[in-house]
Amino acid sequence: MATAVPSAPAPNPPARLTLRERLPSIGTLGPFVALLLACAFFATRHERFLTGENFALVLQQVMVVGVIAIGQTLVILTAGIDLSCGMVMALGGVVMARLATSMGIPAPAAIAAGIGVTTLFGAVNGLLVTRIRLPPFIVTLGTLNIAFAATQLYSDAQTITEVPPVMVALGNTFPVAGTRVVYGVVLMLVLYLLAAVILRQTAAGRHVYAVGNNPEATRLLGIDTSRVLLAVYTLAGALYGVAALLSVARTGVGDPNAGQTENLDAITAVVLGGTSLFGGRGLLLGSLVGALIVGVFRNGLTLMGVSSVYQVLVTGVLVILAVATDQLSRREGR
Amino acid sequence: MDTSPERSEATPDARARATAGGERPVVLQARGLVKRYGQVTALNGTDFDLRAGEILAVIGDNGAGKSTLIKALSGALIPDEGEIRLDGRVVHFRSPMDARRAGIETVYQDLAVAPAMSIAENLYLGRELRRAGVLGRVFRLLDHRRMREGAEQHLRELQIGVRSMTQAVETLSGGQRQGVAVARSAAFARHVVIMDEPTAALGVKEGGMVLALIRRVRDRGLPVVLISHNMPHVFEVADRIHVARLGRRVAVLDPREVSMSDAVAVMTGAVEVEGARR
Amino acid sequence: MLLRLSSCFSAVLVLGSALAAPARAQVPVIGLITKTSTNPFFVKMREGAEAAAKVAGARLLTGSGRSDGDNAGQVTAMENMVAAGARVILITVSDAKAIVPSIRKARARGVLVIALDSPTDPMDATDAFFGTDNYQAGILIGRYARAALGARPARIVTLDLLPGHPVGAQRHNGFLAGMGLVAPAATANTLGKPDEVVCMADSYGDQAKGQTGMENCLQRIPDVTVVYTVNEPSAAGAARALKVAGKDKTVILVTVDGGCQGVRDVAAGAIAATAQQYPVRMAELGVQAGVKFVKTGKKPSGYTDTGVALIAARSVKGVESRDVQAGLASCFGNK
Numbered sequence: 001m002a003t004a005v006p007s008a009p010a011p012n013p014p015a016r017l018t019l020r021e022r023l024p025s026i027g028t029l030g031p032f033v034a035l036l037l038a039c040a041f042f043a044t045r046h047e048r049f050l051t052g053e054n055f056a057l058v059l060q061q062v063m064v065v066g067v068i069a070i071g072q073t074l075v076i077l078t079a080g081i082d083l084s085c086g087m088v089m090a091l092g093g094v095v096m097a098r099l100a101t102s103m104g105i106p107a108p109a110a111i112a113a114g115i116g117v118t119t120l121f122g123a124v125n126g127l128l129v130t131r132i133r134l135p136p137f138i139v140t141l142g143t144l145n146i147a148f149a150a151t152q153l154y155s156d157a158q159t160i161t162e163v164p165p166v167m168v169a170l171g172n173t174f175p176v177a178g179t180r181v182v183y184g185v186v187l188m189l190v191l192y193l194l195a196a197v198i199l200r201q202t203a204a205g206r207h208v209y210a211v212g213n214n215p216e217a218t219r220l221l222g223i224d225t226s227r228v229l230l231a232v233y234t235l236a237g238a239l240y241g242v243a244a245l246l247s248v249a250r251t252g253v254g255d256p257n258a259g260q261t262e263n264l265d266a267i268t269a270v271v272l273g274g275t276s277l278f279g280g281r282g283l284l285l286g287s288l289v290g291a292l293i294v295g296v297f298r299n300g301l302t303l304m305g306v307s308s309v310y311q312v313l314v315t316g317v318l319v320i321l322a323v324a325t326d327q328l329s330r331r332e333g334r
Numbered sequence: 335m336d337t338s339p340e341r342s343e344a345t346p347d348a349r350a351r352a353t354a355g356g357e358r359p360v361v362l363q364a365r366g367l368v369k370r371y372g373q374v375t376a377l378n379g380t381d382f383d384l385r386a387g388e389i390l391a392v393i394g395d396n397g398a399g400k401s402t403l404i405k406a407l408s409g410a411l412i413p414d415e416g417e418i419r420l421d422g423r424v425v426h427f428r429s430p431m432d433a434r435r436a437g438i439e440t441v442y443q444d445l446a447v448a449p450a451m452s453i454a455e456n457l458y459l460g461r462e463l464r465r466a467g468v469l470g471r472v473f474r475l476l477d478h479r480r481m482r483e484g485a486e487q488h489l490r491e492l493q494i495g496v497r498s499m500t501q502a503v504e505t506l507s508g509g510q511r512q513g514v515a516v517a518r519s520a521a522f523a524r525h526v527v528i529m530d531e532p533t534a535a536l537g538v539k540e541g542g543m544v545l546a547l548i549r550r551v552r553d554r555g556l557p558v559v560l561i562s563h564n565m566p567h568v569f570e571v572a573d574r575i576h577v578a579r580l581g582r583r584v585a586v587l588d589p590r591e592v593s594m595s596d597a598v599a600v601m602t603g604a605v606e607v608e609g610a611r612r
Numbered sequence: 613m614l615l616r617l618s619s620c621f622s623a624v625l626v627l628g629s630a631l632a633a634p635a636r637a638q639v640p641v642i643g644l645i646t647k648t649s650t651n652p653f654f655v656k657m658r659e660g661a662e663a664a665a666k667v668a669g670a671r672l673l674t675g676s677g678r679s680d681g682d683n684a685g686q687v688t689a690m691e692n693m694v695a696a697g698a699r700v701i702l703i704t705v706s707d708a709k710a711i712v713p714s715i716r717k718a719r720a721r722g723v724l725v726i727a728l729d730s731p732t733d734p735m736d737a738t739d740a741f742f743g744t745d746n747y748q749a750g751i752l753i754g755r756y757a758r759a760a761l762g763a764r765p766a767r768i769v770t771l772d773l774l775p776g777h778p779v780g781a782q783r784h785n786g787f788l789a790g791m792g793l794v795a796p797a798a799t800a801n802t803l804g805k806p807d808e809v810v811c812m813a814d815s816y817g818d819q820a821k822g823q824t825g826m827e828n829c830l831q832r833i834p835d836v837t838v839v840y841t842v843n844e845p846s847a848a849g850a851a852r853a854l855k856v857a858g859k860d861k862t863v864i865l866v867t868v869d870g871g872c873q874g875v876r877d878v879a880a881g882a883i884a885a886t887a888q889q890y891p892v893r894m895a896e897l898g899v900q901a902g903v904k905f906v907k908t909g910k911k912p913s914g915y916t917d918t919g920v921a922l923i924a925a926r927s928v929k930g931v932e933s934r935d936v937q938a939g940l941a942s943c944f945g946n947k
Contacts, residue, residue, distance in 0.1 A: 048831050057831065061824050148679070157650035158946050159819065159845065159873060201475045203462040210448045210459055217446035221460040222431040247820065252852055255819050257845070280450045302828035308814040309775045 030325050031273050031289040034318065038293060042300030049303055052179035060182040062295035064089070064250065067188050067243040068266040069273075069287040070195050071122075071236030076270050077199075078232050079212040079279025080129065080136035084121065085240055085266050086259030087147035092118040092244030094151050097160040097254025100167055107166035115241030121147060122237015126230035144263070151256045160254035171249035184246045188288075191242070196284045208232060213280025268294060268315060272322045281326075293318065358385040360422075361557050362407065362438070362526050367416035369402055376402040377413065378581030384526065389548060389558045391568040393601055394578030400561055401530070403578065407559070408440040408528055409433030420525060437524030443531045445515040449504035453496060454478070454485040456503055457518050488521045489513065492550050509540025513547055520551045527551055528559045533567050545571045565594045577601050640670040640906035642899055643693035645686050645703040649676040652871060653891050654704065656944030657728070660892030661702070664899035670906075672899070673698055683707040687714045700724045700902030702895070708733035708778075724905045726912065728894040730779065740912040742897045744920050746782035746868070747789075747798035749887035750840075752922045752931075753866035754790020756885045757838050759928040760864050764837050766791065766808040769829045771815040771822050771841040771850055776801060780842050783868050787840045810836070815846035822849030830857050841867045844874030844886065851882040870923060872943035878925050879936040885924035888934075891944055893918040 043050040068085050075082045096114030099105040105113070121143055128139040170187060173180035199205035210218040211228050219225050247258055272290030275282025294315055301311045364382035368375070377399050384390050394400040405411040407418065409427030418425055420436055427433045430440070447456045458481045464470035465477040485499040494513035496506065503511055512532055519527045529548065533541040541564075548571055552558050562568050568575060568589070575587040577600050585600050585607040599605040644661045646654035658674055665672040673696060675689030683706050690701055691714070701723055705711045708730060715725050715737055727738040735741055758766075768791070773780030781801045788795035793806045805812065810833045813825030822841060830836065830853065839854070841847040847867035854860045860882065867874065870888025877883045901912040922932065923939035940947065 046832070054831055057827055061827065064820075152650040156946065157648075157652060157655075159848070161873065201478075203464075203474065203476060206451070206455060206459070206462065206476070209451060213448040213450045214446070216444075217442075217448055218459070220430060220440075220442065220446045222434060223460050251820050251823060251849060253819065253848070255845070257818060258820055260818075261816075261821075280448065298824070299828050299831070302811065302813050302825065303832050305811065305832070307775065307812070 028274050028283050028286065030322065031286050031293065034272075034321075035289050035293050035296065038296050038300070042296065042303065045300065046303040049300060052177055054299065056173075056176075056179045056181050056185075058292065058295045058299050059185045059188075060250065061299070062291040063182065063184045063188045064243050064247045065262055065265045065269055065294075066288055066291045067191060067239055067246060068262055069269040069291050070191055070284065071239035071243075072266045073270050073273070073275055073282065073284050073287045074195075074199075074208060074232045075136070075236050076267075076275055076277060077208050077212045077279060077282055078229055079215070079277075080229070080233075081140065081267070081277070082125065082233070082236055083137065083140040083263060084125065084144035084147055085140075085236070086262035086264075087144050087151065088118050088121045088237060088259075089240040089244045089247065089262060090256060090259035091121070091147045091151045091154070092241045093248050093258055094155040094160060094254040094256050096167065096244065097163050097248055098155060100164050101160055101162055101254075107164045111167060111245055114244055115238060118241035118244060119234060119238040122240070123230070123234040125237070126233030129233065130226040130229050155254065155256040157256055159256065161252075163248060163252060163254065167245070168249045168252055170246060171252070182250075184249055187242070187246070191239070192285060192288050199284055204228070204231070209280050211279075265291075265294065268319055271319055274322065274326060276326055277323075290322075358387055360384065361386050361420070362559075363419045364403075364407065365417055365419075367403065367406055367413045367418070369406065369411065369413050375581055377406070377416075379416070380578065380582045382407070382576065382583065383586075384557050384559055385574075386557055387552065387555070388573040389552050389560055389571055390574050390576055391560045391562055391572035392576045392578060393562065393565075393568060393597065395601055398578040398601070399581040400578045402581075404440075404528055404530060404559070404561055407433070407526075408438060434522070438526045438528065439519035439523035441512075441515045441519050441527065441529045441532060443534065445511055447503045447511065447515055450502055452500045452502055453489070453506075453514050454482045454499040456514060457481070457485045457488065457521065461522065484521075485517075488517045491554070492517050492520060492547055494547065507540060508536050509543050512536065512540075512544050516544070516547055516551065520554065520556060523556055525556075526559065527556050528561075530561050531563065532560070533562065533564055541567065565598065569594055569597075577607075579603055640668075640700065640903050641673065641693075641696070641698045642670050642700040642702065642902045643673045643675065643690070643698035644895070644898075645689045645693070645701065646674075646676040647680050647682075647686075647704050647706045648678070649674075651680075652945035653729075653869075653889075657704070657891035657895045660895035661899055664896045668899060668903045670899060670903050677706050681706050683710040686711060690714055690718060694718055694721060694723055698723065699906050700726070700898075702726050702728050702898040702902065703738075704729040705732055712737045724902060724911055726898050726901060728898055729889075729891065731915075733778075735915070740901065740914060740916065742894050742901075742916045742918050744889045744894075745917045746779050747786035748917070749868045749889070749920045750783040750786020750788075751790035752887045752920065753840070753868065753885055754787040754792075756790075756922055756924060756928060756931050756933065757787075757840070757864050757866050758791045759931045760884060760926075761838060766793075766838055767833060767836050768809045768838045768840065769811045769813075769826065769833070769836050770803070770809055771813055771825045771829075771839070771846050772803060773842045774814050774816050783842055784840065787866070791838075815841060815849070817843045817846055819845040819849040822846030823853045824849075826850040826853035827857075830854075830859070836863055839863055839865045841865070843867060844869040844871055844877065844883070847874070847883050847886075848877060851877065855882075868920075870921075870939065870943055872940065872945035872947050875923055875936060875939040875943045878923055878939065881925065884926075885922055885933065886939075887920050888923050888939060888942065889920055890918050890942065892942075 048054055072082055072085055092114040095117050096110045099110035099113055100107050125139055125143055128134050129136050170184040173182050207223050207228050211225050215225055248254055269290035270287045272293050273286025297314055298311050360383050362384040366379045367377045368379055369377040392400045406413045409430045409432045425436055463477045463480050465475050469475045482499045496510055533544050548558055572589050575589055577585040587597055600607055662672055673693050677685035686706055712732055719725055725738045727741040729743045731741045732738050770784055772784055778801055781803055784803050785795045788804045793808055796804045811829035813829055815822040815825050839850055841850050844867055854863050864884045866885045868887045870886055874886050878886055905911055921934050924933040925936050927933050
């Protein structure tokens, strides 16, 4: 009963990649191209746009959302979402500010306590998702409200001022190539680099992608998916604490009303950066690009004197374009 | 560089001729397995024997207990009664990891691959290779190049034709994807490879490729347990056929000596077999 | 013995009902619903209402939404209060339009509804509105800025609330009018932009966004001379940006609110002048009008200006202002 079975030939050196095989990289290249196009456009509209000073400005304006977006990227890569990120950051900010001012605790300890609180929230999110198996959307919606209320109560809904100099040190600048760059921006870039290396070059990082891409397969292959998820949410919480420190450093105050738009801004940055909301796909550095795109538009439109409502419109259009490009490129690739 | 764990020194043929009477030694064996789910008895005291160097097909109608049997053998569930022996030693699998550690690998029906990740990554998922020295030990950095080369070698040994190990698995055809899943199991299995409906989702040409692949796995010294609904494929590739019915093994058939319709008849209970043949 | 006990008992009954009767018939129940319960502005308003209620012998129920914009929370609070016997509702509306149907329902049941601080849309959906004349607040700080500017050219940056918000428009346009520039009328909802306004950005009343808006505007016009912001948090953010750019001493920064932190910023020189609002006065007027309605049935109507005063550390010629001490005495928030 022999049927003619063609045996597959041994592989040769790679032939030319077809268009189909090239397309997935459009999803990752897209954000960079969009950023370049935006910069080119604004450069033609105002002569101050393309200056080192202006770029340094945009970087420091996005550094808080940028760091939050690292944590959000990790969570979204596991096919989850963290709606509490901005509120948890605000809580961390008022905790560290209030401890250092009215409670007289030395700044480094207060900073550690603030980051500790946000890390705890992250761990709670992670435990609820892994142990009680609640959907991340619901869990983080709950912690979002809890964090918001905690922030308002702990700060009496008042901005905390007179923050010690150590706490705002990251908001100071140093000279680079004729302009001044904020230390916090360097911290943000370092964190991105570290996170990118961990995601690409360690087994733990690859498991984050695997859990988001096919959690059942990951489990069958013996990887503890609960541990991966718990680690991701907890680490995200810690990053929100670092973002809180950057926020305090930038504004000089512990603001209980901070972080309200950062919730969605961080998710926007991640989506614009090409990471798929379905998990398992995406480049961490894309989130930095996504945050920069929003910052560049805000800066550029103000320079042009255009109403901020157009900035909101443009962001919405870009988000849809980003998601559509991602979906289309994946469909072609199948 | 062969990156898979060591196998026993004996060649497949030597092991196949080892026991007296020309019979090959039993690698994986189960006696009297019982599994109940509330009122339903999925396994009703079934036996199982897998010999070295063979492809054993497991066939049975829906509800016959074949997937429950396979889950017990691969550690995905714990039987209520009965015993399982691997190479003569009694084993208790509490999880799929136990079975894997014992050297039994399973190719699941849905393949259990991460579609967005590359072939090399999927091959080594959960068993990643680290770089030598400090970078690997302290910083735990991965050795992507070694994993790519290892994947290339494993796929080449099984003659699976894929251009690049960095391709995402989702860009492959159904048959190639199956090949990657099979290659993964073959690379790390030491004793047994279990395959659950490997040709179910494939067309004629690719199904044929996978059957050839299964033969190559056996020829490299790994016995294969093959669950399949596809009678022509079973008869093309199996050395023996385990027939499951109502939670028991009702017969072991030799595909060279019975016809497909006989096998179907035994499977559905239209024909009773006295004295199961070994 | 039994006779003495029963007469004692009946005496107690009569005495008790004599004491209770006035309470049942005459204590007015007034409900105060604020946007949120934590914003110091509303905390101060509540304190003022409680004090006024005590003086007038009224009972005060309080409630609020969960956050700015939470209309449903306010609707629920209103329903509960009316069910609990409130004959007067004082409300600072979160959503000027969405709350109107619930207010109409309450008024149909004979409840007096007064808007505090922010009017409804349309304004006559409530019986009356007591609040700050935000246009006037803008005029005061505009006049101060013009006088403080002297002979220097006006190169103005405005950090506004958000597009389409009436309070933001009134303050912005009032400021322009006070500066003596061409400005839309008090009823307009669009922001005026004469040539002297070189950059406009939206701050959403938020400190960090105020800082970002100021930084970006400084890129556009480094030689700004006057900055208007819609409230004190955004002013604090703008002040920080100005300080980093080394322009805090040369730029005149004016804003509205009169919170204690804002007045402290005025004292420190970060803000030149602020127009102070009086949430306590709003609450007092509301409670008094409510008590009068319950006792006599007379309703208040129309708009009552609860007053606004200019607070400045340095007074300028021709413009009346109060000093920081006066500002601190009547500010809201932590002193």
